[in-house]
Amino acid sequence: MVQFLKFIKLNLKPLSYGWLLTFLSSFGQTYLISLYVIHITQAFDITEGTFGAIYAVCTVVSSMIMLSIGHTVDHIPVKKVSFFTILALAMCCILMGLSYHLAFVFLALIGLRLSGQGMLSHISFTILSKYYDKDRGKAISFSTLGFSIGEAILPIIIVSTIAYFDWRIAMIGSGILLLIYLIRLRFTDLSHFDQQLNSFKPSSKSLFKDFFEIIKDKRFLILMPTSFVLSFTATAVIFYQYVFVEQKGWSVTLYASFFTAYAITRLLFSLFGGLWVDRFTAKTLFRFYLIPIGLGLLAFAYINSIIGALIFLILMGITVGMSGTIKTSVLAEVYGIKKLGTIRSLFTMFMVLSTALGPLIIGQMIDMGLSIQIIMISLSLFVLLCILNAQRIKYVPRIKTQL
The missing domain is CATH 1.20.1250.20 (MFS general substrate transporter like domains)
Structure with missing residues (x-):
């Protein structure tokens, strides 16, 4: 520190x-x-x-x-x-x-x-x-x-x-x-900040070509799902958190106070994430950073006491805190920095899209009468699949050249 x-x-x-x-x-x-x-x-x-x-x-x-x-x-x-x-x-x-x-x-x-x-x-x-x-x-x-x-x-x-x-x-x-x-x-x-600027301004055709090359590359199918699932899950759960709290019969006031724990955890792991990325590389951390929120979802699903909510918020804070540093750093490590703005814009598009789909889909599941337990288990399984998929990044070389 x-x-x-x-x-x-x-x-x-x-x-x-x-x-x-x-x-x-x-x-x-x-x-x-x-x-x-x-x-x-x-x-x-x-x-x-x-x-x-x-x-x-x-x-x-x-x-x-x-x-x-x-x-x-x-x-x-x-x-x-x-x-x-x-x-x-x-x-x-x-x-x-x-x-x-x-x-x-x-x-x-x-x-x-x-x-x-x-x-x-x-x-x-x-x-x-x-x-x-x-x-x-x-x-x-x-x-x-x-x-x-x-x-x-x-x-x-x-x-x-x-x-x-x-x-x-x-x-x-x-x-x-x-x-x-x-x-x-x-x-x-x-x-x-302008030392790394490219003199080449992409045309619509070249931009489309760049996006097509990124999407068809195996690196995209390794990196994108983890970014998507985190924004999808975190946004959806936070969007409907008080619906879940009421259905669980928990104290809304006590739950709201637990958010302090989330804020502190996120703040601390934002700092730790940066230190760990520089020490272990983002590629290494990328394989494991979703594990806390996956476990947190299970705690929310199976623990009937409001302590389950506290555990979830702390574990989500760990993942969310590290995510910003890891997701951006791993793109630089895997793709290089020359076209990083173009590459990040594509990943940001999917991230923003997930924040729209998360509340929409989980809202439909709530309207269908599915229990909180089923919803949380479904989200944790989605996270698990993305964690397993993320393990493939160890076979991707770390480079510093453009795509």
Whole structure:
């Protein structure tokens, strides 16, 4: 840990920018948007189910758009890509706050999911992966702390703003704060991140060819399922967590307090994950990092006491904490860094897609009357299959050249 702190001190400027991008991505993340759901449904006189369907469609659309713009971080200066992404996020926040028709809500949600959850975290992980080689794990793990800090403070600020003013004011205020930050960005030197830029800008044809080459390669079928299953499972369970808690007969208040354990565990293993990636390589950790959440799902399924929920949250925190560093670092180790932006955009698209499908499919299972135990066991079996598939990565060589 002392070595980690020394690394942060020596590299604070580039690391802090990566952290800032993941922090700002919170404005497009599910956990923050969910705070507005009840107010949006009331304002537009729609059901939660209707909003959920709209949200899923917008998430899928944003994941598709990622394919056409994710490569920009490979050949366009970081400041320029960041500026337009944050500007888009700000304008979509303001658009949502000013929306008086569902069509504008639809457009705003696409923009929030694309620029927030999709592009900002994508830019952060890509530029740090390219800038650092030996210390890539520590750099990315520090960046992921932006998610944790966002989860810790932004919901309090947003909920308070909604309570004292209005949900529209909270949205518009978020957009204005982002616009104010763009003034600071204008005077920020990010040229050090542009050393790895490609001069070649891909055409639609070459981009499609790149994606086709990635998908047909065996490495994709090894790497993609683990990324998909984690986002699918974590999002679905968190989305319906209070439904499960009520069906189990657990105390909602006590369960909510257990989330502190999840937050602390995720924070700690975000740091440990970076240290372990640099020591053991992401390829090695990739084979095992899903095991905790798989065991956690079984605890949720079979333990009737609320202690089962605590065990699940802690174990999920371990996996989620390490995941950001491992998933990004393993792409750099397996594919190289020259086209990392293009490659990550494809994987990010599937990750974002999984966050839409998870709540949709698990919601259908709930509507079918399936028990919590069956749902959790089904998810754990899905995780197990992906863990077994991940073992094939040991036969994939570690390289530093482009695809």
